[in-house]
Amino acid sequence: MSTPLDTPTTAESPRTSPGPDRDLAQLGLAAALVVIGAYTVYDASTLRVGFGDPVGPRVFPYVIGTVTVVLGVLLTIATLRGDVAEAEGGEDVDLRQPADWLTVLKLVGVLMVTVLTVSFLGWAISGAILFVGAAWSLGSRTLVRDVIVGLVLSVSSWYFFHEGLGVILPAGILDGVL
């Protein structure tokens, strides 16, 4: 599961220079596929086969893992032959500029802070940090406004889930205040 983490960072070079014939970052994806497929097959081989079940728990992962490895190999061949990925466009996407992986890294960092803090700081605080941190990473410099908006969003969503849906999000350090 950790392999997709690495692939985007290696993708920078072919994006910045639009001319190259080969999209070498795709080799990273191909390698990830081979690793994932091989691990799936290995993992399946450790399973015990049950009784009275002609297929058993192994067959499906064997097939999926093997095909994934084959797809990785095919992607390698296609890449070396000059196959270039067509990156996805969108409403706010401008593909003419080089990719800004630093912003992505900041956002992932902010998200990881939320992952680590949500259990003890509580959703109302962690959620607000997430909003403010993400807005700041994306280039907003209206810090005071962002903090107010973030707190309103996180506190109101806490109450909405608590009162409206009966889902108790953790209150964390604000336990008793909310």
Place this chain on the structure above:
Amino acid sequence: MDNLTLLADGFGAVLTPENLLFCAIGVLLGTFVGVLPGIGPAMAVALLLPVTFGMDPVPAFIMFAGIYYGGMYGGSTTSILLNTPGESASVMTALEGNLMARAGRAAQALATAAIGSFIAGTIGTMLVVFFAPALASVAVQIGAPTYFALMVLAMIMVTSVLGGSPLRGFIALFLGLTIGLVGLDLNTGQPRLSFDQPLLADRIDVVVVAVGIFALGEALWVAAHLRRSPLHVIPVGRPWMDRTDLRRSWGPWLRGTAYGFPFGALPAGGAEIPTFLSYLTEKRIAKRKGVDEFGKGAIEGVAGPEAANNASAAGTFVPLLALGLPVTATSAVMLAALQGYGIEPGPGLMTDQPELVWALLASLLVGNALLLVLNLPLAPVWAKLLRIPRPQLYAGILFFAALGAYAANLQAFDLFLLVLLGLLGLAMRRFGLPVLPLILGVILGPLMEFRLREAMAISGGDVAGLWSEPLAVVVYVVVAIAVTAPFVFRRVRPAPSAVLEEPGTPAQDQEKVR
């Protein structure tokens, strides 16, 4: 008509003041989220899933119906006013719709889209009312081998026929199948691909996968390529149409519906082909009449594809309800939502829980009607949403994505998975991997394994058991045709995907010029 009586019962369950309020909230939320740039209908539904946590099935369904149609209409609003379709199904709408908007006829474009969506959605849902039960009664009799074959068909169709690059489609599909493997094995109870993590042995929640791949992946991808120069948003007044517009629209609405529904109802799925066909037909008819405004903002070019899009969306409920097969990203998320209520779509659903099915179908009709009532007057408000500053907009998407993934199980670990899946979604967009096959793999993979083992257990381990039913053989023949046809066509004429993309290119070119 028996179906109509049952539908009337469904209306009886749905039409309470409280449910209507839920439906109105759903329409408003769905449109709100759908209008936001960068959010397509599938993402809107995935993001709003947690809003219905803890609700009873019927009010939850009716809210969903509102969210579903609201999200779709919101998507067309964005493509008309910004000329940047968020998903492939609204590419055709954007072509003429944006030209109309730039010619000062944004109000008429939005009106014909809204009314066309309403008409197509209503006719489409009524067709579901008649077709789905009939199909389900056939489906009850088919066994595991045919089911397995149908799932193979759905995967092959979505992966190799609809997408541009079969290799990339299959990569996405098998990544999805791998994610679907994670967790306890159905029969022996052993954890697979779980790295000794008890939380992974519980399987990865489909909501987390959908939100991670659609919402977080998209937000991260946009963050990497954020447009620094803001797009030009066209101001819009209250939508209205005069008699000429109406006379020019009703033909395209009905023809678009006729194109859209069958494509949605077949496991071939997708709204790309019917919207494209509708666009071509309207253009040809306009030329024959000698009033060809195509290229200058023809209302027919908005009315037809928009109707086709919505009729196809309604059509996807036929395979979804009768067979449990989702064929679009949005219906895949809807399936996940239904499963969240312990409802397993499939042939049994119609007979086991008929009141839920009819309530859902009635909800779709009510949601569609409310959409029209609410959105015609509110269009100028929605258009203002397009001006939200991008940092705050995407920070908000991140916030709600995290909230949705977290609220499902209240596990911080789910948020960690969300980040990983978001990075996978980012990588997929970078490498041009389609998202739909992956989601389909995650949802259908476990079902497919279940059917495979059931079929093999019945036949006592004999592989021939997989084609022991005549219907299964028929489906495999269709699969074979679907796989070989593109190669044959490619020799005769250019690849279908190339033909499909052709009309999309002018829009992209214009975008580059600006």
